[in-house]
Each structure stands twice: as C-alpha cells, then as structure tokens.
Amino acid sequence: MTLARRLVFGTVLVLLFTILVLIWSAEHSLRRSLESELARTLRREAGLVREALPPDSTAWPATIRRLARENGIRIVLLDRAGRIHADSDQPTGTAVGAETFADSELEAAFAGTSGSVIRREREGARMYVALPSGPGVIGLVSSLDQVDETVRQSQTAVAGGAIVALAVGSLLALLAGRSITRPLGALVAASRAIAAGALPRFPRSGVPDIDVLVQALREMHRQLAERFDDLRRERAETAALVESMTEGVIAADGRGRITTANAAARRLLGYDAQQNLPDLRQLFRAKAAREVVDAVLAGTTVQNRELELDESMLIVNARPLPAGGAVVVLHDVTELRRLEAVRRDFVANVSHELKTPLTSISGYAETILTDRPSPELERQFLETIVSNARRMQRLVDDLLDLSRIESGRWQPAIEGVDVAASAREAWAGLGDRAAARGVDFVVEVPPEAAMVEADPDAVRQVLTNLLDNSLRYTPRGGRITFRSRAEADGVLLSVSDTGPGISSEHLPRIFERFYRADQSRSREEGGTGLGLAIVKHLVEAHGGRVWAESERGQGTTVHSWLPRVRSDDEELGERR
Numbered sequence: 001m002t003l004a005r006r007l008v009f010g011t012v013l014v015l016l017f018t019i020l021v022l023i024w025s026a027e028h029s030l031r032r033s034l035e036s037e038l039a040r041t042l043r044r045e046a047g048l049v050r051e052a053l054p055p056d057s058t059a060w061p062a063t064i065r066r067l068a069r070e071n072g073i074r075i076v077l078l079d080r081a082g083r084i085h086a087d088s089d090q091p092t093g094t095a096v097g098a099e100t101f102a103d104s105e106l107e108a109a110f111a112g113t114s115g116s117v118i119r120r121e122r123e124g125a126r127m128y129v130a131l132p133s134g135p136g137v138i139g140l141v142s143s144l145d146q147v148d149e150t151v152r153q154s155q156t157a158v159a160g161g162a163i164v165a166l167a168v169g170s171l172l173a174l175l176a177g178r179s180i181t182r183p184l185g186a187l188v189a190a191s192r193a194i195a196a197g198a199l200p201r202f203p204r205s206g207v208p209d210i211d212v213l214v215q216a217l218r219e220m221h222r223q224l225a226e227r228f229d230d231l232r233r234e235r236a237e238t239a240a241l242v243e244s245m246t247e248g249v250i251a252a253d254g255r256g257r258i259t260t261a262n263a264a265a266r267r268l269l270g271y272d273a274q275q276n277l278p279d280l281r282q283l284f285r286a287k288a289a290r291e292v293v294d295a296v297l298a299g300t301t302v303q304n305r306e307l308e309l310d311e312s313m314l315i316v317n318a319r320p321l322p323a324g325g326a327v328v329v330l331h332d333v334t335e336l337r338r339l340e341a342v343r344r345d346f347v348a349n350v351s352h353e354l355k356t357p358l359t360s361i362s363g364y365a366e367t368i369l370t371d372r373p374s375p376e377l378e379r380q381f382l383e384t385i386v387s388n389a390r391r392m393q394r395l396v397d398d399l400l401d402l403s404r405i406e407s408g409r410w411q412p413a414i415e416g417v418d419v420a421a422s423a424r425e426a427w428a429g430l431g432d433r434a435a436a437r438g439v440d441f442v443v444e445v446p447p448e449a450a451m452v453e454a455d456p457d458a459v460r461q462v463l464t465n466l467l468d469n470s471l472r473y474t475p476r477g478g479r480i481t482f483r484s485r486a487e488a489d490g491v492l493l494s495v496s497d498t499g500p501g502i503s504s505e506h507l508p509r510i511f512e513r514f515y516r517a518d519q520s521r522s523r524e525e526g527g528t529g530l531g532l533a534i535v536k537h538l539v540e541a542h543g544g545r546v547w548a549e550s551e552r553g554q555g556t557t558v559h560s561w562l563p564r565v566r567s568d569d570e571e572l573g574e575r576r
Helices: 003-052 057-071 103-110 145-196 208-244 263-269 287-297 334-371 375-407 419-428 431-437 456-473 531-541 568-575
Strands: 074-078 084-087 115-121 124-133 136-143 248-252 258-261 302-309 312-320 326-332 415-418 440-444 451-454 479-486 490-497 545-550 556-563
Touching: 003 057, 003 115, 003 124, 003 136, 003 145, 057 074, 057 084, 124 145, 145 208, 248 263, 263 326, 287 302, 287 312, 287 326, 312 334, 334 375, 375 531, 415 419, 415 456, 419 431, 419 440, 419 456, 419 479, 431 456, 451 456, 451 490, 451 556, 456 479, 456 490, 456 531, 456 556, 531 545, 531 556
Parallel strands: 440 479
Antiparallel strands: 074 084, 074 136, 115 124, 124 136, 248 258, 248 326, 302 312, 312 326, 415 451, 479 490, 490 556, 545 556
C-alpha cells in the first residue's frame, strides 16, 4: 500500500472513530438533557395542576382531563395509600390501580419531594413524575417519543455532517498525501538516477522535513560524485600504468576468469587487443605454466619461475588475491638471455681471438730466450711476434671503435664526401696485398652519385672494411668492384667481389661480431671478425642500412645505403 493510501486510510479511520464517539456522546448528552428538561417541565406542570385543583374533590377528574388535554400529558391523582382516585386517561367511574408508579417515586412524593423515573414499556418509553399534594400525590406521565425523535433528528444531522466531514477530510488527506508522496517519488527517482550514474533531479516540496531530506540527498550525491571521480581517476591512472608496463600483467577472479590483461601480456601470449581471452587455466599451453596457474589459484605464491613459452623466455611471478583470484606478472627475458648469450660468445670469441696471437708471441719469445736461434731464424720469430702484436692491436682498436659507436659517444660530422676518392684512398692501403694476388679494383661512380653527405672518416672506414673483407675472400686474378647509385632519398654504395660467395644460412649473420662464414680461412687472412659489425653500426649511425647479397660460387655484394641530408629550404618547403 502506498503512502498516500495509507495516509487516506488512516485519516478515514480516525475520522470514523471520532465521528462515532461524537455521535454516541452527543446522543447520550442530548438525551440526558432532554429527559432532564422534560422532568423539570413535568414537575412544573405538576405544581400547576396542584394549584389548579378545585377544593371539591368530585371535580378533580374533569379538571385533570382538561389539563391533560391542554398539556398533552397524563395526570394521575393518588392518595396516601397509593390508590388512584383520578386518571386523565380513564373514563369517569373506571376503577384504576396503583401499579402505574413505582414505590420509589411514591415514597419520595410522600416524603415531601418529587420523584421521577423512565420506563421502557411495550407502548414505548415514558417518564413518570410524582409530586406531593396535600393528603395525596399528583402523578404525571409523558411519552418520550418527542425526545427520541429529537435525538434521531440530531443523530441524522450529525451523521450528515460527519459524512461531509469524512469526505472533505479524505479529500484533504489525499491532497496532503500527494503533496508528500510526489516529492518522495521524485526523491526515489533521484536515488535511482544516482545509482545508475545519471544526473538526478531533486524536487522542491515546500515541506521542511522533506526539504531537509532533499538537501541531505543532494549533499550525498555531491560527495559520491567527488569520490567516484577520484575512483575513476585512480582507476584510469592504474589502467594507464598497467598498460604502459613492459611486463605482462594478468588478473583473474576466483573462478579463473581473466578480468585484466594489458597489451604486453597479450603480445607475449599472441592475442590481439580485440580477442577474448580464455580462462586462466586454459591460457597457457605449456605444462610448467599450467602448474604455476594451478598453484597460485590454490593460494600459493610463485616467485621468479623461469618458463619457456614458444620461442620466448619468461620469468613468472604470481600472487593470490585476498578476495579470490590471482595476479600473474610475465617478464620477457628473451632479449636479456640473448644478450647474455651474445656476451658469453663475445667473451669467448675475444678470448679465442687474443689467445692465438698471445700463444704465438709467448711461444716465439720463449724460444728466442731459451734456444738462442740463428739471427735469420730469430728475425723471423721477431717478425711473427710483431705481426701477432699488430693483429692484437687491430682487434683492440676495432673493439674500442665498436664500443664507442654502440654507446652513442660517437656522432657523425656530416659533410660532402667524394665517394670515388674515398674508395681509391681505402684501396691504396690494400694495394700491396692486392697486387701480390693479382686482384683488380674497379670504380664505377656516375656523376649524379659522386657525392654523399656523411662523415668522411666513417665513409673511409666503411669502405676500407668492405674492401678488406672482399680482398680476403677474392681468389687470385679476381676482381673487386665499387659502385655508387643515386636514389630518391640517398646514395647506395656497393662493393662486389668474385669470391666463393656465402651460403644462404650464413648470409643473415655476417654482420654479427666475430661471426665467420668460412672458419678455415678468416684467421689466416688476418681478420678480426669485427669489420662488418663496425660497417653496420657506422651506416646505421647515419640513419642508413646495410645488407648483403650472395650466392654460392657467384661472389658477394655488400650494399650500404646512406640517406641524403635535406637542406633547411627543402624542409621548409615540405612543411608548407
């Protein structure tokens, strides 16, 4: 039942109870008043009858009948014994009895006072009044029909007014209920809007108590809005932090359903941003990873567990959540493990590269100190020692150059470089070796590709390393060709040889440090294994790129592309 109906129903009940009490009390009060007034009237009339009785007792019957007709009442005369001598309702000469009046009224009349009583008889209610009169008693009897009629009329009038009051009161209660329930309904709608996150509309009721409630609800909405804004901001910040993490973060609820997975986790597991992730227990295919998931969902913390997933190495940390579920953090250490392997290989390669000349130097030096060979043999030993020392020096220099370039401490000083002159200058340092082996050198540089914008020393070092590497693998009577070609955004420098070529499985790795496609010949030729790695880093430091093309038995060509540096006028024109 609504509040308005409850209010109307309660008001009607209160009005009905009030009306019934009023009718009952009014009826009893009015009846008592009318009966009291009738009793006084009868006593007064009894006194008048007593005064009007003639001295002759034989005339009393006629007198009382006349007075009874005039006043519309019954008059009875009784003696001291209670016998009726005259009765206005009886014909003259009819015998009457004393049973009409009770002893109490007669005794009061005989004692000198008046008495009255109301009797409910078959003919109706009557009032009996007895008044002493000389040697006897005068009794008056009056019907209460007029009193009953007056009471009924009064009740009818009161009932009619009560009905009107009840209708008006119900209407007023309904209006009052609506005036209260309407703002309360608006408050309910505002509360639901707050719960739904919509903008609420607060009512103006005019009722002080409801206005206080409206003000409290408005203040609550303001505080909730501020707290929700704070929570949304913190949630957005947390989501941004999680999304920006390089580690993969996965959160699951108590049933194992994934609730959060950042971009790094999706990338590590091979899922797109739009793909739905399965439950945490079905997310991993590797047995070791599933064991980690089962353990953390069972409430066990897992720390620094290294797993191999597909071709990646991951360190997994998992922790159960207090409310159920778990958080799994995936740290990709594939590159780190690769770098560790590279470092181990680098240390091993450097140690190996240094060990060979050091062994030669140590062996020949000990031989000279202990055996004292002939001057010719001693000179030969010393030349070998110097050669290995120079080889070690070149290795150390190349390592220092490579370290300086990789660390970013070296920056190219860009200027115009004549590529043909740089190529011939680089070949000049190799001329004796080339002449001894009968290797020809050809330069093919068209006018439009004669200049390149780069660091001159870097260009010479790149060309020197490329030509030296080609000469090392070019057989006697072979040819090395240097070409340049102008392209839209730069200049392509290429060094080709007529050597044995490189097989396809070795070609992608020739720019790695100490990598040798032909392990049987490189050290004999005096290479350090760092030349192509230095070329790659120098070219990339200019914003270019380097690659090789080769087929077994068809020679090798190494390409170095250097970008063309645009002038300020060209950049301004593009911006416009």
